[in-house]
Amino acid sequence: MYAxxxxxxNQAVWDSLPQDASERLTQAIARVCHDPLAATEPYGEDDGIMRTLVLSDxxxxxxxxxxxxxxxxxxIDYLG
Structure with missing residues (x-):
């Protein structure tokens, strides 16, 4: 498990998200902390360090x- x-x-950005987006992000981050490579995608070159988490918005x-x-x-970029 990762911390x-x-x-x-970034906490202020997260706190300013609409409630449904914030909840989806919270759930997705929990998955990332459990298995970061499986729950994310490479950011540019796949170095296993810089990763992206892409949700609908x-x-x-x-x-x-x-x-x-x-x-x-x-x-954190909110696209909604």
Whole structure:
């Protein structure tokens, strides 16, 4: 299991999402923390570190710290 790290700026973006989008993101991030490579897609070159989480109205860039078992939210874009 990976731990989630989300800075104040991205937390504010997450908090400002409509409730249904926020709930979908929460559920998707839980899947990412359980199995980050299976729950995400490569971001550019598949280095296994920079990943994307693509939902119907959200695009999230993540950084995976495999040695520290952490998922860092790098960017959240709401497309709704």
């Amino acid at each position: 989630l790290h989300c800075d104040a700026t 959200l695009f999230v860039v993540l950084y995976l710290g495999h040695q520290t078992k952490t998922v860092h939210v790098f960017q």
